[in-house]
Amino acid sequence: MMDSLYMPYLMRIERITYEAPGVKTFMLKFVNEADQEKFSYKAGQFGEYSVYGVGESTFCIASPPTRKGYIECTFRQTGKVTNALSGCEEGSIIGFRGPYGNVFPLDDWKGKSLLFIAGGIALPPMRCVIWNALDLRENFKDVTIIYGARTVKDLVYKDELKDWELRKDVKLVTTVDPGGESPDWKGEIGFVPTIVEKIAPSSKDTIAIVCGPPVMIKYTFPVLAKLGFTDENIYTTLENRMKCGFGKCGRCNVGKVYVCKDGPVFTLAQLKELPDEY
């Protein structure tokens, strides 16, 4: 019997990491080794994660393709499926189908500097690219990461943030919204766009990858433009509600562009061609 497009891989939850209130990371391994062997993906792609009996939910693959043998996803407990996922334990079996969508063109970025700007729960889709780039560190010049969250508690990947902070080949700037700091907070205080303006990273030979809530993105783009970034050198990844992930269920399109097939990765130049429907 032939497997249909809708048939998920069976995945075992190998490890659960508590990231922030309501936010968890699952490390997932393929139950069937044969599936693992034929599976490959690139940074920026996403999948449909499912709890059998509850449904499917769309998130990016948050681990880099340079780390083999597993994938990771990070999600916030908000809807029906993410609540059910949150109730899963290590060893539980969930479904995964993918990878879907286009990719961040890391090959084209060789020799350039990378500026990552992320807000809140939007670090996960970027984390895949960050680690992919750091695992191939010699391919890139400066790597700068600016990451902000509402409060100190809401910062995800706290251990990795420490790791990036200690690395000499990464410049990490973390910030929290005013009022979100703790007494011992040593990072910046302020909204992400303000901090980008303050740090003023160079746009010379630099690709900016921006991911965050709409309001953060909206105010960050003009700051980047002021710093001299062109629309072609600014990348982001869109999310829209999806069911199938491969251009059939009909809901993720922005005008004639399908986020699942043509995206989720877009340059600012491409976004400007789209109607305001995302």
Place this chain on the structure above:
Amino acid sequence: MNIDKRLVRKDSLEKLFDILKQNSKKIYAPFSKDGKTIFKDAESFGGILTGYVQTTESSKDIVFPRTEKILDYTKSKEGMSVKGIDLKDIPDVILWGVRPCDAIGIGELSSIFNWDYKDEIYNNRLSKVTVFGFSCYKSDDYCFCTSVGGNPGNTTGSDILFTRLGENGDYLAEVLTEKGESVVSIAPGIFEKSETAEKEKFLAEVPVKFNHEEIKEKLDKFFESNEWVKQSLRCLGCGACAYVCPTCACFDIQDEAHGKRGSRTRCWDSCGFSHFTLHTSGHNPRDIQSARWRQRIMHKFSYMPERLSVYGCTGCGRCSRACPVDMNILENLISIQEVTL
């Protein structure tokens, strides 16, 4: 290709029905039920309708069922077992009495279900279906097939197209595909030789009401138009238009659990529903009905032609017949054509 034209006597249709039944084919044909004309599994020839302009719902659910299981799962102590649907269980079906605007719609559905990713469930269903198209000798004010490239005797999508040659007349049968030929081969006596029959004068007249290419061009610059608001003010967002449409393919995926067992299903959905694009965060990219109405028209007359090289409308007029607040797609398309930008 030279179309194989045959003559089927009026009285032979019932014999054809019986022969197909003897060959264990399921036959879906139009019947009258609760004031509607619907396709259903026909046990016998009696009661199959002929005089309808259009069935109330399209025949698309034969290839794309309203609710369709895509997998079953069972949880146990040992783990999880998941099984896809067995495509071998899909029966051979004769779709009898399909109007040309539905037959052509199957091709449009196929474009969606095979856009890069091939949907085997859909394709398998389609491979088991033989389409008996029946040309239209009647039409109504809602019909506009000729404005979107079709016509009342269009052969596209049919395996055999039957055209009634006058009131109480016999039928011209155009055998169009291998599937059609295989029907002829199991019922050779029914399909008599007839090279001379012409169908044109027996077809309904459906005047061209608008130019779909002009509309497509217009739509490219029409996204921000206030016309969408004007047209959709009375839209209830009920989705009836999508459910009766022969080409609407939007679907949802939902799980159903019964203890340790359950299934995942694919079910019809509609871009007219407010929650269709609603994010978990509460953000909704198409947050007002006019944005959803715009999506419906743009998808059919701009996005599909551009991305899939087919229009998403066959001019069957069902959406207008079904609309509870009397929105009329034909009027709306004409008004789009008439707006000066």
